[in-house]
Amino acid sequence: MTNDTNSGIDALRAEVVAWLEKHWDPDLPADDWWRIVAKAGWTAPHFTLEQGGRGLHRNAGNTVRATFAQFGALRPPGGLGLLMAAPTILTHGTEDQIARLVPPVLEGRVNWCQLFSEPGAGSDLAGLTTRAELDGDRFVINGQKVWSSMAMQADYGMLLARTDFSAPKHHGISWFAFPLDQPGVTIRPLREMTGQAVFNEVFLDDAVCDAADLIGGAGNGWAVTQTTLYFERTGIGAGGSHAGFPVPGPKGGMLGRRAGHAAADPTPGGNLVLNLQDLIDLARSRARTADPHIRQQIARLYADTKLGQWNAQRAKAEAAKGGGQAVANLGKVAQTRIVKQSAQLSVDILGADAILAGTDAVEDGRFTSALVFSPASSIYGGTDEIQRNIIAERTLGLPRELLPGIGEPYAETLRAIGQRA
Numbered sequence: 457m458t459n460d461t462n463s464g465i466d467a468l469r470a471e472v473v474a475w476l477e478k479h480w481d482p483d484l485p486a487d488d489w490w491r492i493v494a495k496a497g498w499t500a501p502h503f504t505l506e507q508g509g510r511g512l513h514r515n516a517g518n519t520v521r522a523t524f525a526q527f528g529a530l531r532p533p534g535g536l537g538l539l540m541a542a543p544t545i546l547t548h549g550t551e552d553q554i555a556r557l558v559p560p561v562l563e564g565r566v567n568w569c570q571l572f573s574e575p576g577a578g579s580d581l582a583g584l585t586t587r588a589e590l591d592g593d594r595f596v597i598n599g600q601k602v603w604s605s606m607a608m609q610a611d612y613g614m615l616l617a618r619t620d621f622s623a624p625k626h627h628g629i630s631w632f633a634f635p636l637d638q639p640g641v642t643i644r645p646l647r648e649m650t651g652q653a654v655f656n657e658v659f660l661d662d663a664v665c666d667a668a669d670l671i672g673g674a675g676n677g678w679a680v681t682q683t684t685l686y687f688e689r690t691g692i693g694a695g696g697s698h699a700g701f702p703v704p705g706p707k708g709g710m711l712g713r714r715a716g717h718a719a720a721d722p723t724p725g726g727n728l729v730l731n732l733q734d735l736i737d738l739a740r741s742r743a744r745t746a747d748p749h750i751r752q753q754i755a756r757l758y759a760d761t762k763l764g765q766w767n768a769q770r771a772k773a774e775a776a777k778g779g780g781q782a783v784a785n786l787g788k789v790a791q792t793r794i795v796k797q798s799a800q801l802s803v804d805i806l807g808a809d810a811i812l813a814g815t816d817a818v819e820d821g822r823f824t825s826a827l828v829f830s831p832a833s834s835i836y837g838g839t840d841e842i843q844r845n846i847i848a849e850r851t852l853g854l855p856r857e858l859l860p861g862i863g864e865p866y867a868e869t870l871r872a873i874g875q876r877a
């Protein structure tokens with residue numbers, strides 16, 4: 457880390473502390489506090505001023521959140537709305553859509569989930585078959601989604617559905633800001649090996665979405681999806697995660713609570729992804745800092761984490777020039793390694809104590825939970841194999857994978873493999 461970067465982070469911390477000393481009021485309801493935080497641009501400091509941010513670099517949010525926590529203030533709301541939905545809508549939405557859909561995310565009034573994957577469409581996301589048919593001024597939607605993280609706590613879904621089966625595979629897809637609270641939506645939790653049920657299956661039976669909430673135009677959903685995935689991968693690459701943030705929206709349990717009480721909660725979301733400071737603190741508390749193996753692993757993680765953050769900044773700078781996709785894919789693969797190494801290191805530090813579970817376990821077993829969760833990092837946001845395919849094809853110029861049916865109506869492709877369009 458250069459001195460310039462250090463002094464930039466210190467200056468940002470000092471600015472946040474000065475602001476908190478003036479504005480933090482633990483007696484406010486969490487929603488009022490979040491409105492004040494959003495108005496000051498701290499929820500998404502990397503957004504531009506016009507977008508409701510402070511025009512800071514991509515990693516500023518991590519510093520801001522950590523400073524709120526160290527100060528004892530309730531951190532800004534997080535979640536997939538902030539990570540992916542808001543930046544996608546800011547990129548592809550109309551003025552009306554931006555005005556309606558983005559402020560509630562910044563103020564923590566709504567929570568979003570991602571309704572992309574289907575039982576037959578994960579890595580091959582463009583193979584999705586959920587159908588959206590225009591009926592007057594709304595779309596009627598039928599199909600099934602799966603692995604939808606936190607759908608139970610969400611109010612809106614980033615929904616991909618096929619609006620035109622006669623168009624080629626990648627051209628008939630549309631991206632919807634889809635309201636979940638309606639009779640046509642059934643959400644069923646799926647229990648994971650961590651013991652938690654973050655995942656869900658989402659069944660859509662004649663569910664509806666206003667045509668006004670179609671983002672980026674009918675049939676243009678693949679381009680809009682690239683934006684969402686870009687923000688997911690750069691967010692993950694910069695050390696953002698699917699867990700460990702105050703959950704926004706009416707189902708998150710924060711709205712209406714005294715902000716001071718909400719701030720004192722243990723980290724919501726389960727701490728499934730460890731950060732470097734967690735590991736340094738653990739090594740100190742277990743008197744393992746003199747062990748050369750532990751020291752070396754911590755140093756390696758520090759270097760990898762910094763590289764991940766700089767990569768995310770590089771991706772943002774290159775995106776501003778119209779490129780940078782491969783850097784986002786690289787960052788995502790690197791973050792997978794960091795998540796797995798961090799989890800393994802916590803177990804190395806703990807030794808045999810790492811196998812304890814429940815109340816006997818160190819910090820209620822959060823390190824063992826992180827280890828059990830860590831394989832997921834090479835799957836969410838697109839698997840490592842798919843990231844490597846993209847890097848190989850788009851950056852290294854290696855031959856593209858053979859994709860049968862490219863250019864033909866997707867209904868024909870489905871018929872050829874015995875499926876009904």
Ligand SMILES: Cc1cc2nc3c(=O)[nH]c(=O)nc-3n(C[C@H](O)[C@H](O)[C@H](O)COP(=O)(O)OP(=O)(O)OC[C@H]3O[C@@H](n4cnc5c(N)ncnc54)[C@H](O)[C@@H]3O)c2cc1C
Binds near residue numbers: 573602838845
């Ligand atoms: C923790 C977690 C959270 C998630 N949250 C969400 C969410 O909120 N919303 C959502 O929509 N989805 C979510 N997902 C789903 C995730 O995006 C998919 O699991 C992922 O895209 C892989 O799809 P799949 O599971 O269908 O596996 P498949 O696509 O069936 O892949 C199986 C294996 O084959 C490999 N493979 C497939 N195709 C190729 C290829 N062309 N070249 C090389 N190897 C290949 C894959 O890399 C993988 O190892 C989440 C997943 C995890 C683990």
